[in-house]
Amino acid sequence: MKISRLWTKDFSLITVATILSAIGGEAMNLPISLLVFDQTKSTMMSAIIMVCGMLPDVILPVFIAPLIDKGSKKKWIVGLDLLMALIFLGTGFYILRNPFNYMFYVIFTLIIGTISVFYRLSYMAWYPDLIPVGMEQKGYAVSGTIYPTITIVMAPVSAFLYKNVALGYIFMFVALLMGISVAAEMYITEVRSKVQEKYAFKQYKDDILEGFHYLKSRKEFEISIPI
Numbered sequence: 001m002k003i004s005r006l007w008t009k010d011f012s013l014i015t016v017a018t019i020l021s022a023i024g025g026e027a028m029n030l031p032i033s034l035l036v037f038d039q040t041k042s043t044m045m046s047a048i049i050m051v052c053g054m055l056p057d058v059i060l061p062v063f064i065a066p067l068i069d070k071g072s073k074k075k076w077i078v079g080l081d082l083l084m085a086l087i088f089l090g091t092g093f094y095i096l097r098n099p100f101n102y103m104f105y106v107i108f109t110l111i112i113g114t115i116s117v118f119y120r121l122s123y124m125a126w127y128p129d130l131i132p133v134g135m136e137q138k139g140y141a142v143s144g145t146i147y148p149t150i151t152i153v154m155a156p157v158s159a160f161l162y163k164n165v166a167l168g169y170i171f172m173f174v175a176l177l178m179g180i181s182v183a184a185e186m187y188i189t190e191v192r193s194k195v196q197e198k199y200a201f202k203q204y205k206d207d208i209l210e211g212f213h214y215l216k217s218r219k220e221f222e223i224s225i226p227i
Helices: 009-040 043-059 061-070 073-097 102-130 136-164 167-186 201-224
Strands: none
Touching: 009 043, 009 073, 009 102, 009 136, 009 167, 043 061, 043 102, 061 102, 073 102, 073 167, 102 136, 136 167
């Protein structure tokens, strides 16, 4: 009988890519927050930046999930990481050559927050396919430890970088990490069960309505349960 092992090529590559993306994200979150507060001295303006990062996650998932579900998860992941790398690289050059501009960071945070929603949904849809059969519990345990661990480790590192390295160079460093992540993801094998048919707008609309109906039925079910 063939014994499954967790650390296959594909699982190892997606884990490395996830770690690099997590490091990149955590390397930027704290420095941006510190910069905005240092420059504005306003907790309100700092809070607006945080809200801009979270707002896309509140609004977009139900509308974009059907698009991701019908397409190639690998193409989504690779394309979004590549887009992020280019944005971080361009932002790094911009910051090094221009003074602080609050609206620039508001727009930047909204864009990155929006891309992150697409990325996270694609990742959640693809990740189960990359865990070897029978290794699901161990695979999800590995995934579940990455972001908490990176968050703890990167908090002091990010603060140190902010104090000692120009923010533009930190953006460039993150772009490099994203580029390496893209290289790893490109070598992951994607197995698609069937060729996807052309996804028409009517089908997209039906999927959205079905999702809303499901959420409504879940809400009614939860309310009907006695406490």
